[in-house]
Amino acid sequence: MTDGGTPLGGSHARPDALAKVTGQTRYVGDIALPGMLHAAVAAADVSSARVGSVDTSRALEIPGVEAVMTAQDVPGANLIGVIFPDQPLLVEDRVRMVGDRFAVVAARSPEAAWRSATAVSAQLEPLAGVHDPVEALKAGADAVHDSGNLVHTFRVERGDIKKAEARATVVVEAEYRIGGQEHAYLEPQACLAIPEAGRVTVLASCQCPFYIQQGVARVLGLPLSAVRVEQAPTGGAFGGKEDYPSEPAACAALLAWRTRRPVRLLYPREHDLQATTKRHAMRVHHRWGADRAGRLRFAEVDVLLDAGAYAGLSTVVAERANASAIGPYDVAAVRVRTRVAYTNNLFGGAFRGFGAPQVTWAHEATMDRLARELGLHPVELRRRNVLGERRRVTSTGQRLPAPVMAKACLEKAVAASSAGQPARALPPGRWLHGTGTALVLYGCNLHHGGQHLDRSSAVVILQADGSAVVRVGLTEMGQGNLVAAQTVAATALGIDPVKVEVWQPDTTTVADSGPTVASRGAHASGLAILEAVRRLRRRLDPVAAELLGCEPSQVMLGGDAARVFGEPEQTIAMEQVVQEMVRRRIETIATGWYRSRRRRFDPATGLGSPYEFYAMACHVARVAVDPDLGLVRVEHVAAAHDVGKVLHRDALEGQIQGGIVQAMGWALTEELKLSRGRLLNPGFTDYLIPTSDDAPAISIALLEDAPGSGPFGSKGIGEPSFIPTAAAIRNAVCDAIGAEVDRLPLTPPVIVEAVAARHPFSFLLP
């Protein structure tokens, strides 16, 4: 207990931890119902084709098969797609990417189901397709959709670039090619659909039960009220279970509806890697200028996202990339253009950072480039340009309230980096050492364009023994939403956190709370819980006051008791207060609601307040590079974060450590090898996520000086922990080898190419 006897800022045991580490948590794959069938997906292995017909006759002959369904069997709309209705659930006349579904199968065993799925055959007329977003936007390119390949363009237009350019003495230009990333959650996509006459329940591993509810209702042609979605315990998500799970859920629901039996769909890992959304690959072109004093004068950024075959969430990912393109720097003249292009590649979706990591990688690479051109230390160039007390206006013209923590994060991280020690000794070699710095300005919660979704529902039910049941609309996926919600509720009710039980979301117990994304879980659930507790206290406080012999306004809650303000001796146990409420038949349940504040923003110019408030962070990476062996070892990462207020220290630090290691994988080894839209490495033997042997030593500094508008002044941490890491690693590698690297990931071939000019064996390269 900290903060005067509340759990706030402490490290009490996470409520979900024991069951998870002892194997007691029941994931969807652990749940079998009597009569349950197993689903499988017949998926395309080419990325572009016209479809003549789909033949299911051989698939139906496989023993154990109960149903094979194609597009014409869909009772409602054959449409999935969160924002644009561009994606059929089951293929009609076109294949647009590998993984598009010709049919879904239900059978008595998973083996029979997947065998049957491979027996579905489609008459295809192959098309060349387009697999490069630059090519996709050229005149005459194959159109992925009839609407053309340009999905959308976002802009920021601020100040006069021409005039500013005249005052810039150093101008750098670069083209960055940044690869995508697989989420690599521990638990692949999983759902279970249970039909009843006229309605259906779906249990799913997911981030957004309400998205699934909408998707299933649309596909089955049911009212929303007839579709109940319960979030199953979810073994990791990282954005990969935001938009995507609506697809497997709709498939399972479709088969359950047809067979009138429970149907479970578990993706084998290979199918999961091959068919689900990825972090967007981006091309980012920069032209930035500074004056002799090292002050940024202008910044021009051109971003191109490879959306893949369907729009999915690409436009909102692009919206965040567009607003984050300049970073936490004071630049008077800014021009950003962010375009989204369809290709026949795997489609991009939500992934921790949501478009910001790519543009952050680019702006931090450019800052180091500029520093080298100016002959300044990269940290010094940042000091001269970072937002701070005297420079508080962001690149979109939003004025930030004081204190602005970016500079403090920079100094803290730089200091922590020089004091840090590597996790392990290096093997023999010619190791070059380097240090790299990266800053992020993270817009908390949803962008202006998505603020209609920025809402959340909670229910708090006081129990007769003084404990409390809490329901929220946002999900636990490993990130710590349960412990955050528990901490907030326990603090507000003044009870021990073990007496607060937070249950997984279910669309029949709370109102549509939007998605669990954008690092908004603790923020949005916490504020809704606080509102519910406020409403409860309008009924509880008068009862407690009567029992305590004071005025309701004097009642305080804490230590599992109600107390009188200023009279610490006068207490009554919470249990007794609630029992009195029960005896008097006073309602012990309350709902709470949160919605973000309205703000001004002009989508045409990109100017205004895209986000309500910001979190800032700085990561400093120290690396060792052996240029002869193409090896990069990240030895230490120092992370300083402007967190507003710590809700739960272990969960917060865990998020930062996880974000750093996950981003290190993206920076160095994780490469999606696509061949004409088909993933060649759909397994963890060739798609290289980091192991514990790769993890660097990590030092964390938490800055609580600038409160956010979350519960008790907190700010989200899920994404800011990821965003600056890869950029810091890139800058450290460039520092070590003395050359610029403009591609991600930094695999051995990229390192070899970068050092080639000065390498003793460079003559061996063709």
Add this chain to the structure above:
Amino acid sequence: MLPKFTYSRPGSLVQVANLAARPGTRVHAGGTDLLGCLRDGVFGAESLVSLSGLSDLRGVTPTSGGGLRIGALTTIAEIAANDAISDRYPALAQAAASVASPQLRNQGTIGGNLCQKPRCWYYRGDFHCLRKGGDTCYAFDGENQYHCILGGDGCYIVHPSDTAPALAALGARVTAVSAGGRRTIAVEKLHVPPSTDPQRETALEPGEILTEVILPPPPSGLRSSYRKIRERASWDFAVVGVALALVFDGHTVTTANIFLSGAAPVPWRARQAEEVLNGSNLDGATVERAAHAAVADAEPLAHNAYKVPLFAGLIKEQLTTLGGGT
């Protein structure tokens, strides 16, 4: 999904060999490669015959001639932890320690490690390539960052084993037993290059079981090492790797054996580098010349030329380390 197969675990080698000779049968030792291949549909199997009933095939024992016998079922972890191997054949201990991950080393066997299927995502994926009986190598014009720079001929896989180059450098032999008898094969001759037959990886005939590895006694003055460069610190194949076994007489190298991993469809003997070293001292210029000679014949594909300087760098680094103190 695994195919349906019958499974047997005979108690005698003859029974195993008889069963293994039947078409559609695969031999099961640790299964770390076999089960993955079956699950991914790389090849099928109607029946599996397990070696696990043959306890003679486990363990490391001295041979009468002063060498070591390693049973085919000895796990990679046991080899990595064996004191006799670490003391006398460090290249093998280092190679074993660098195989895959702790879990796979606990399960995988030395016999299986030598008989692995190649590393190639087209071969492992759903592509009907030359090695699987098709008529083309998809890697040649495709994504070939991890493919071979030496010895490719119609097929451009790399051999994935770490222990094979170490054993070859140490002059080890394997024993192959079939219903018809037994023979020994030098590890150097165990693997079949695609120029000979692109559809097989080893010289073992159907029904021939690899039962043991025999290491000759280490010559006096032997120094050996194995190192591989991989992208992540654990559970990753060699991007480039080198096994060295050098016999010194004072400061002079009398015999040099150099085998590369990650270079070719078979563990690749770097003869030109050996020739540079034989009879030489390991001075800086010699080391440089040997490193260069090892890759002089390299014919990289579109995306793997980076391996050439990495091999040179690695060989130079390992020769320098091994020559330290001479």
